[in-house]
Amino acid sequence: MQRRKLLLIGLVVLFFGPLAISFTWYFGLDHVRPAPTAQKGELIDPARPLPRVSLTTPHEGESVPPDFLEGKWSIVYFGSGDCADACRARLVALRQMRAALGRERGRVQQVFLYTGEPTARDWLDAELPLAVVASVDASDASALLEAFPGRDATALAEAGAVYFVDPLGNLMMRYDADTPLRDMHDDLTRLLRLSRIG
Numbered sequence: 710m711q712r713r714k715l716l717l718i719g720l721v722v723l724f725f726g727p728l729a730i731s732f733t734w735y736f737g738l739d740h741v742r743p744a745p746t747a748q749k750g751e752l753i754d755p756a757r758p759l760p761r762v763s764l765t766t767p768h769e770g771e772s773v774p775p776d777f778l779e780g781k782w783s784i785v786y787f788g789s790g791d792c793a794d795a796c797r798a799r800l801v802a803l804r805q806m807r808a809a810l811g812r813e814r815g816r817v818q819q820v821f822l823y824t825g826e827p828t829a830r831d832w833l834d835a836e837l838p839l840a841v842v843a844s845v846d847a848s849d850a851s852a853l854l855e856a857f858p859g860r861d862a863t864a865l866a867e868a869g870a871v872y873f874v875d876p877l878g879n880l881m882m883r884y885d886a887d888t889p890l891r892d893m894h895d896d897l898t899r900l901l902r903l904s905r906i907g
Contacts, residue, residue, distance in 0.1 A: 748882070748896050748899075749884075749888065749892035749893070749895060749896050750873070750882045750883055750884040750888065750892070750893065750896055751882065751883040751884070751885075752881065752882060753858075753880055753881050753882060753883060756875065756879035756880060756881040757856045757879060757880040757881075758856075758877075758878060758879050758880075759778055759853060759856050759874060759878045759879065759880055760852040760853055760856070761775035761776055761779075761878070762775055762849050762850055762852060762853045763775045763849065764777075764822070764843035764844055764845065764847065764849070764850055764853075765843065765844050765847060766842055766843050766844070767790075767827035767830040767833065767834075767842060767844070768830075772843075773841055773843045776878070777820075777841055777843070778820070778874050778878045779876060779877065779878040780876055780907060781816055781817060781818045781876055781907050782816055782817045782818070782873065782874070782875060782876055782897070782900065782901065782904075782907050783817070783818050783819075783820045783841075783872075783873070783874040784803055784806070784807060784817060784818070784819050784820065784871060784872075784873060784893075784897075785820045785822065785871070785872040785873070785874055786799060786800060786803060786819075786820070786821055786822070786869075786871055786872075787821075787822050787823070787824070787845070787857075787862065787865035787866045787868070787869075787870075788800075788821065788822075788823050788824075788866050788869075789823060789824055789825045789866050790823045790824065790825035790826045790827040790828055790829060790844070791825065791826070791828045791829055792821075792823065792829035792832065792833065795869070796869075797829075797832065797836070799869065799871075799886075800819075800821060800836065800837060800840075801836060802890050803819055803871065803890075804819055804836070804837060804840070805890075806890050806893060806894050806897070807819055809894060810894075810897070810898065810901070813898075813901045816876075816901060816907055817897070817901070818839075818840070818841055819837065819839070819840040819841070820840065820841045820842075820843075820874075821833070821837065821840055821841070821842045821843075822843055822844075822845045822862075822865075823842070823843075823844055823845070823866070824844070824845055824846055824862035824863055824866055825846070827842075827844065845862045846862065850862070856880055857872065857880065858870075858883060868886065869885075869886030870883055870884060870885055870886060871883075871884040871886075871888070871893060872884075873896070873897065873900070875900075875904070875906070875907065876904075876906045876907025877906060877907075882896065
């Protein structure tokens with residue numbers, strides 16, 4: 710009888726012991742719990758649907774369609790219309806990051822939204838021929854700006870952050886100005902691999 714009791718206890722420990730250990734390890738030891746996500750940027754949770762707005766381009770009489778942030782993944786960067794050296798360096802780096810996606814680059818578009826007079830128009834035309842370039846100074850743009858952290862075109866331009874928008878037009882990731890390009894590239898590659906849209 711005693712032997713049968715010990716055998717039963719042994720079987721219970723054998724089957725439920727590892728479960729108890731793993732449960733304690735995961736929920737009881739905060740310093741060893743794995744990070745919930747692997748992304749390098751700031752996840753905007755919940756993702757913010759961006760309103761459809763038609764924005765003017767640096768070319769007189771031209772505008773982008775209201776759904777320009779839909780259909781593809783978008784790398785969005787805000788700056789001033791004169792786009793000084795730091796702005797230009799960042800835009801070129803983002804262009805190169807998109808190119809480094811290889812076959813997947815067709816699923817991604819670069820977007821530069823500027824405030825002020827577009828005095829860098831010739832440079833933008835030459836360096837970013839495939840990018841969406843548009844002004845956020847018109848009153849129509851206010852609804853779009855409201856969805857971004859900062860909510861003001863000048864503040865967004867000064868912050869120098871980079872944003873990812875999904876193909877459904879949802880703002881979902883933010884990267885500080887000093888975020889290494891490699892980190893953004895890794896996140897974007899992962900998003901493209903996991904995404905069934907765009």
